[in-house]
Amino acid sequence: MATILDVSRRAGVAKSTVSRVLSGRGYTSDKTREVVLKAAQELNYRPNVLARNLALQTSNTIGLILPSGALVSRYLASLVDEIFKKAQAAGKDVIMKHVDDRPGLAMESIYNLIDHRCEAVMYYNSSSFVNFDDTVAEIDAAIDSFSVPVVLLNGYLPKHPKHCVWYEHARFAAKPVEYLLEHGHRNIAYITGPLNQRTVQERVKGYRQALEHHGIDYNEQLFVEGSYKVLEDDTLSQDVSLMGYEACIELLGRGVNFSAICFANDYLAIGAQKALQERGIDVPDEVSLFGFDDTPVLNYFSPSISSVVLPSTQLINYAVELCFAHLSHSELPDYDSLNFDSELVLRGSVKAL
Amino acid sequence: MATILDVSRRAGVAKSTVSRVLSGRGYTSDKTREVVLKAAQELNYRPNVLARNLALQTSNTIGLILPSGALVSRYLASLVDEIFKKAQAAGKDVIMKHVDDRPGLAMESIYNLIDHRCEAVMYYNSSSFVNFDDTVAEIDAAIDSFSVPVVLLNGYLPKHPKHCVWYEHARFAAKPVEYLLEHGHRNIAYITGPLNQRTVQERVKGYRQALEHHGIDYNEQLFVEGSYKVLEDDTLSQDVSLMGYEACIELLGRGVNFSAICFANDYLAIGAQKALQERGIDVPDEVSLFGFDDTPVLNYFSPSISSVVLPSTQLINYAVELCFAHLSHSELPDYDSLNFDSELVLRGSVKAL
Numbered sequence: 193m194a195t196i197l198d199v200s201r202r203a204g205v206a207k208s209t210v211s212r213v214l215s216g217r218g219y220t221s222d223k224t225r226e227v228v229l230k231a232a233q234e235l236n237y238r239p240n241v242l243a244r245n246l247a248l249q250t251s252n253t254i255g256l257i258l259p260s261g262a263l264v265s266r267y268l269a270s271l272v273d274e275i276f277k278k279a280q281a282a283g284k285d286v287i288m289k290h291v292d293d294r295p296g297l298a299m300e301s302i303y304n305l306i307d308h309r310c311e312a313v314m315y316y317n318s319s320s321f322v323n324f325d326d327t328v329a330e331i332d333a334a335i336d337s338f339s340v341p342v343v344l345l346n347g348y349l350p351k352h353p354k355h356c357v358w359y360e361h362a363r364f365a366a367k368p369v370e371y372l373l374e375h376g377h378r379n380i381a382y383i384t385g386p387l388n389q390r391t392v393q394e395r396v397k398g399y400r401q402a403l404e405h406h407g408i409d410y411n412e413q414l415f416v417e418g419s420y421k422v423l424e425d426d427t428l429s430q431d432v433s434l435m436g437y438e439a440c441i442e443l444l445g446r447g448v449n450f451s452a453i454c455f456a457n458d459y460l461a462i463g464a465q466k467a468l469q470e471r472g473i474d475v476p477d478e479v480s481l482f483g484f485d486d487t488p489v490l491n492y493f494s495p496s497i498s499s500v501v502l503p504s505t506q507l508i509n510y511a512v513e514l515c516f517a518h519l520s521h522s523e524l525p526d527y528d529s530l531n532f533d534s535e536l537v538l539r540g541s542v543k544a545l
Numbered sequence: 546m547a548t549i550l551d552v553s554r555r556a557g558v559a560k561s562t563v564s565r566v567l568s569g570r571g572y573t574s575d576k577t578r579e580v581v582l583k584a585a586q587e588l589n590y591r592p593n594v595l596a597r598n599l600a601l602q603t604s605n606t607i608g609l610i611l612p613s614g615a616l617v618s619r620y621l622a623s624l625v626d627e628i629f630k631k632a633q634a635a636g637k638d639v640i641m642k643h644v645d646d647r648p649g650l651a652m653e654s655i656y657n658l659i660d661h662r663c664e665a666v667m668y669y670n671s672s673s674f675v676n677f678d679d680t681v682a683e684i685d686a687a688i689d690s691f692s693v694p695v696v697l698l699n700g701y702l703p704k705h706p707k708h709c710v711w712y713e714h715a716r717f718a719a720k721p722v723e724y725l726l727e728h729g730h731r732n733i734a735y736i737t738g739p740l741n742q743r744t745v746q747e748r749v750k751g752y753r754q755a756l757e758h759h760g761i762d763y764n765e766q767l768f769v770e771g772s773y774k775v776l777e778d779d780t781l782s783q784d785v786s787l788m789g790y791e792a793c794i795e796l797l798g799r800g801v802n803f804s805a806i807c808f809a810n811d812y813l814a815i816g817a818q819k820a821l822q823e824r825g826i827d828v829p830d831e832v833s834l835f836g837f838d839d840t841p842v843l844n845y846f847s848p849s850i851s852s853v854v855l856p857s858t859q860l861i862n863y864a865v866e867l868c869f870a871h872l873s874h875s876e877l878p879d880y881d882s883l884n885f886d887s888e889l890v891l892r893g894s895v896k897a898l
Binding site: 236238239240243251253260269273285286287288290303304307337339437463465466488489491493494 | 546589591592594595596599604641661812819822841844847
């Protein structure tokens, strides 16, 4: 690719003159300007952003770290969209990294983005690390050591509460269970995806806390951990509803009594409803169902499926604002003070006993 | 942030010695190495990737341009995942840009990524540009002018067929219509989303071609263009099924006869099935339904909804491989020769007449 030197040779002027013309900084005569621009055009000259960045000691970018495969979740896709909207409005680029569960990989990516002189780094923690507490300590240390603001999503940094945004998964997941208990249900099953994610573990904790709060013993016969079917290594066709369908069949096979099932996500509930209906078990007359996330498609089933709306949009917006507040050295209200909450959405799949 | 000069001062050695130690290139004694590493650690020194990139005249990144809001589509999310997988395996970063429909913005982003010295640029064309033909000509010109490979997805570059991957939307969309015609249906309606996207326009073209091929006149009374409800500016709650539901009610209100409806996507079909069932119209006895995309959730409706599987995974993989083949100056088989095709998935919502 043509360099400034090539342009200066073709235009017959000094390299510094070319720099002045192309940057628009400093005086040049109209005639010189014209000659330089013509030479640059003829040589297909493109400015070198690498050189500019080095001179300014910034990459003018925001770094974003996501769990690999995560974008298939509509929620994370919206997070990415929101960061892009804000970053582009501020004239900044976004450099993304995907991380899997290998220990240390998240920290390695954070350091790598710092090395890139990103102005801020956002890290969405998928929480399937066994060693997440170590990572938390390391992020705390990185924030202390470098001037680059790191913002953690879906995790709590005890030393830096202004650098993180978290969900109260347990409290949110307890809500539908509480509702059912208050409406006469006693035998409430819980179906979840693989328990290797902290998010899922927290939701299960919420289920157990609600039971305990109402003086009901946890019965492991009413708890099912579903597992993914890997379909020809094809992420496009991952079918979470199939997991819910099979988990529900397993639950039925145990021969234990239940009048309701709560789920760690909506697609599990969709699959379970089909399993029940195929076996002639009426929803909600015999079994009530509560999804989690409130994906719009729940409205279109018969009966329509109840769910829990998470404050995802508010959370995403707050997290992105937090990141930019660090950049502009401005303050946001404390996350704690905002009381983002979940809400129950009652539809046909739930009935009081 | 600490610089190499800071480290050299603290360690009491020359700057060039620090460079040798930190890059691992060239000889230094074990003792010097130890002193330098200790100083670097004490100062929280991080290497400057900007300087390295400028020296090597590459950013070691792949540029990726997507339509804004696009990630909410599972298909594009998978594309992004696949690019990340390949890029990280090759030790490269991905810098992403979102573009909306403003004229010229796509080209501006392509040039900007070239200025960043990206090694390749992938651009997914959402095709809602009125001036897409101009953009095609400009991309062709950019490929001729710069050594940076540009790969266009979902669009055809007449001068550079080895730089693009496209869907045969019209042919794929004709297939379910052909099937219904071959199974006795004559009055086949079509419900689509907003027609400002070329992809949607192509699908409608396929519907009309299939009718024509069977000697049936296009009846505009059987065609409905749905529109999005914008729900409080909240991308998380966009409900395409609601669009299908309302479009179906509009179709029914016209009082025209039809025995089947084809759709430009699955969620439209989900909404329409609900509208029909609420009015006591039996699917498939009175109306057959054909979605488009084959999202797994179709299996869980009653009746389950037929659809068309697109060769999306193959296409995405090919596009990403194409990008990396340009980087390694290797050759791939011609895209045309691979004959990626769509397939019908017949479920309960379709019945022969």
